[in-house]
Amino acid sequence: MTVWETLVGQDAVVAALSAAASAASAGLASGGGAPAAARAGMTHSWLFTGPAGAGHQDAARAFAASLTCENEPPGCGECTGCHTVLTDTATDLRTVQPEGLSLGVKDVRALVRDAASAPTAGRWRILLITDADRLTEAAANALLKALEEPADRAVFLLCAPSVEDVLPTIRSRCRTVALRLPSATDVRDALVREGVNEQVAETAARASQGHLALARRLASDERVRANRAAVLRIPARLGRVGDCLAAAADLVSAANADAEAANAERDEVETEALKTALGVGATAVGGKSRSARAPKAGAKGRTMVVRGAAGALKELERTQKSRGRRTVLDALDRALVDLAGLYRDVLVQQLGAGVDAIHPDHCVEAAGYAAACTPEQTLRRLEAVLATRASLARNPGLVPLLAVESLTLALRDT
Numbered sequence: 001m002t003v004w005e006t007l008v009g010q011d012a013v014v015a016a017l018s019a020a021a022s023a024a025s026a027g028l029a030s031g032g033g034a035p036a037a038a039r040a041g042m043t044h045s046w047l048f049t050g051p052a053g054a055g056h057q058d059a060a061r062a063f064a065a066s067l068t069c070e071n072e073p074p075g076c077g078e079c080t081g082c083h084t085v086l087t088d089t090a091t092d093l094r095t096v097q098p099e100g101l102s103l104g105v106k107d108v109r110a111l112v113r114d115a116a117s118a119p120t121a122g123r124w125r126i127l128l129i130t131d132a133d134r135l136t137e138a139a140a141n142a143l144l145k146a147l148e149e150p151a152d153r154a155v156f157l158l159c160a161p162s163v164e165d166v167l168p169t170i171r172s173r174c175r176t177v178a179l180r181l182p183s184a185t186d187v188r189d190a191l192v193r194e195g196v197n198e199q200v201a202e203t204a205a206r207a208s209q210g211h212l213a214l215a216r217r218l219a220s221d222e223r224v225r226a227n228r229a230a231v232l233r234i235p236a237r238l239g240r241v242g243d244c245l246a247a248a249a250d251l252v253s254a255a256n257a258d259a260e261a262a263n264a265e266r267d268e269v270e271t272e273a274l275k276t277a278l279g280v281g282a283t284a285v286g287g288k289s290r291s292a293r294a295p296k297a298g299a300k301g302r303t304m305v306v307r308g309a310a311g312a313l314k315e316l317e318r319t320q321k322s323r324g325r326r327t328v329l330d331a332l333d334r335a336l337v338d339l340a341g342l343y344r345d346v347l348v349q350q351l352g353a354g355v356d357a358i359h360p361d362h363c364v365e366a367a368g369y370a371a372a373c374t375p376e377q378t379l380r381r382l383e384a385v386l387a388t389r390a391s392l393a394r395n396p397g398l399v400p401l402l403a404v405e406s407l408t409l410a411l412r413d414t
Helices: 011-029 033-039 056-068 080-086 105-115 137-148 184-193 198-208 212-220 222-232 241-278 309-351 360-372 375-394 400-413
Strands: 045-049 093-096 125-129 154-160 175-178 283-285 288-290
Touching (some): 011 175, 056 125, 137 154, 184 212, 198 360, 222 309, 309 375, 375 400
Parallel strands (some): 045 175, 093 125
Antiparallel strands (some): 283 288
């Protein structure tokens, strides 16, 4: 299995990246170094774009693996170079992923310092930023300096939903690789190849709207399917004002539960690891520190106070809190995409359009909603869902519950 097989429905992208990786390998093999590779079609900075689920981060990592591949053609997926990149353990790969709502200048400066180092094991020093759209202004300026004067063997791989989400000065220095959402057929076929029942795969592929990772979760995780079903029942719950508020509270509560389930264990491990590294909880016995968990029998000591420990733990707590909020917003965004898909199915039935449903397992409910309102009402409801989604994305500080309550009331009154 090559590194490219993870990119579903991206034949043009795979061809372009494969050619660039081969050109890079040939340029270095010729003895001309990075300049020769550049003349052959390789460049030092890349911008991978595409909507959520298109796989632009997967494409960036697959390309990174192909650049470190030990075989020809590059990207075998089996050698040590490919394996270490795909598992994020390669010594010449540095991955930066924002833990919260934004990516700060501290992380980017560390990345720039790494870029100045020569590769230790492979041919390239690869710097991967998974969410370049979340760069702060200071972080973007720090990155820009590195892109303007790149190190000889450094390759920057930036990922963002679209080129508009990245500063013009940065995107102008990158070669753009635009990915599209794979079709439902492509996703269904990928799931079937992985052993999923064909009917389940069809439903999951349609409901995910081209998001392969989500389709996998829908096909395998009962909790994910239950959350989706609860979202699609919201239009039937909007009878009274109290019902609207209850529906909104349930939706936000489910998003918070998802965030807690996704982050709780990781947060605990991170906190304990930092405490251990700082020596928090150790005791001093006879002038030497000793773990408080394993004190010497009969020994008396005093708890050590580690300078800076409180500040470091507080900083980690802020990072974890920001990451948790990001997870909540991502879960709400997915719910709003599902709800928008349902209203789209209702509109399709009202207009008699000959297109496939996004939620084929909820066609009966969609037919009932279609009979109970006009196409104009459905369109306004669809617009309200999309407006709420855009508002939450544009204003991360917005209180999610208030935004969703406003939405459910608008859906009821439209």
